[in-house]
Amino acid sequence: MYDVVLLTLGSERDAPGGCGSGGACCGGAAETATDPTSQTDNGQTDTSSTSQTETGQADTDQADASQAPRAEAGGDTERCATERPRVPVLACADALNARGARVEMVTARSDAEIDAVLARLDGPVRPDGLTWPDPDGKTRLVVATANDGQLRAVLRRLVRRYAPAPSKRPADLPGNRTLPDLPPVGVLPLDPARGGTHRDLAAQLGLPRDPAVVAAAVLDGTPRRLDLLRNDGGSVTLDGALLGAADDAGRPLHWRARVEVDDAILTDGDEPLLACAVANAGGYATLDDVTLLTAPDPADGQVEVAVAVPVVVRSAFGRKRVRLEVRRARGRAVSVLPREGKVPYLDDGVEGELTRKRSWWVEPGAWAVWSI
Numbered sequence: 001m002y003d004v005v006l007l008t009l010g011s012e013r014d015a016p017g018g019c020g021s022g023g024a025c026c027g028g029a030a031e032t033a034t035d036p037t038s039q040t041d042n043g044q045t046d047t048s049s050t051s052q053t054e055t056g057q058a059d060t061d062q063a064d065a066s067q068a069p070r071a072e073a074g075g076d077t078e079r080c081a082t083e084r085p086r087v088p089v090l091a092c093a094d095a096l097n098a099r100g101a102r103v104e105m106v107t108a109r110s111d112a113e114i115d116a117v118l119a120r121l122d123g124p125v126r127p128d129g130l131t132w133p134d135p136d137g138k139t140r141l142v143v144a145t146a147n148d149g150q151l152r153a154v155l156r157r158l159v160r161r162y163a164p165a166p167s168k169r170p171a172d173l174p175g176n177r178t179l180p181d182l183p184p185v186g187v188l189p190l191d192p193a194r195g196g197t198h199r200d201l202a203a204q205l206g207l208p209r210d211p212a213v214v215a216a217a218v219l220d221g222t223p224r225r226l227d228l229l230r231n232d233g234g235s236v237t238l239d240g241a242l243l244g245a246a247d248d249a250g251r252p253l254h255w256r257a258r259v260e261v262d263d264a265i266l267t268d269g270d271e272p273l274l275a276c277a278v279a280n281a282g283g284y285a286t287l288d289d290v291t292l293l294t295a296p297d298p299a300d301g302q303v304e305v306a307v308a309v310p311v312v313v314r315s316a317f318g319r320k321r322v323r324l325e326v327r328r329a330r331g332r333a334v335s336v337l338p339r340e341g342k343v344p345y346l347d348d349g350v351e352g353e354l355t356r357k358r359s360w361w362v363e364p365g366a367w368a369v370w371s372i
Helices: 076-082 087-098 112-123 148-162 202-205 211-220
Strands: 003-009 102-108 137-146 186-190 222-231 240-245 257-261 266-267 273-279 302-312 320-331 333-338 343-347 350-354 360-371
Touching: 003 087, 003 112, 003 148, 076 137, 087 102, 087 112, 087 137, 087 186, 087 211, 102 112, 112 137, 112 148, 137 148, 137 211, 148 222, 202 333, 211 343, 257 302, 257 320, 266 302, 266 320, 273 333, 302 333, 302 360
Parallel strands: 003 102, 003 137, 137 186, 186 360
Antiparallel strands: 222 360, 240 273, 240 343, 257 266, 257 333, 273 302, 302 320, 333 360, 343 350
16 A cells, blocks of 8 residues: 655735745745755756756746745744644545555755755666656655646655756656656645636636545556646746736736747737736646637647737727737747746746746646646
């Protein structure tokens, strides 16, 4: 039977980003996230090849540093000391125990504590010295998530653990990947599915929300492999990113950027934009009543990108009106280069600001969820 670790990110669980996104919770020391490289316990670093990233252009990942909650005297620290697992976590643990699994519930309040859990997924030491996941391991991981940003926080640590530096790239790594197959993750949503246009990743993937069904998927299910977006800011994207902002009245603000998908240029940066969607899945497929993305698929090996451009046209009577033109492209990689100022964005629901060129590229089938 399996050992199962039920991992919850501690304190401020419902805040965007949450604990473990590169900062610390409950008064722990924050880890800086300005280094775009990825690192592991054995000293590996990962940066993409020059064809995939722009060297020296990495932004600080807002989700992984500035969103870390800070404890004040007698405040968050005291709350963390008395924190208890939420009901879905306890119910999932009960269901796993009933099936004979050995269950450990862990609340991680820092990246170091997340890494300590992920170390249990390591395989035997390879001859080349790389840390690699154990394909035959008897330990399974369930991540209890209140939002997609928390799941991303754990996947980001998995990538930093297992992605080798380009100089140490092994011969058995697929040619279209920069990291091995990551261990499958069980996803336990802590909150009911919300209505509205934006659905969390679990809902998009059709993953179970009932704790007992999640337990069954982890013990009896099969891994469902999904694409992963990496970026040259040192982070990852599971669902997608939406760039742009609105004023206090909800009106979209114009901004400019050069957007390229592989060899296709969607905009050269000389015209105003209202929005840009970089999608692995469909969380940002629509903006208000505008369809940005037509068929985002988190397992097709491609990133889908769309930009919304306001275009002035004249009617037959010479009157001017503005229509919204949506341009789309699909490919292996995308880059966005802001032309002026800061561009606000949401990445897996986590807020940030883009000030330099940012590149995303797809890692086909790099991560997996347990699914029935």
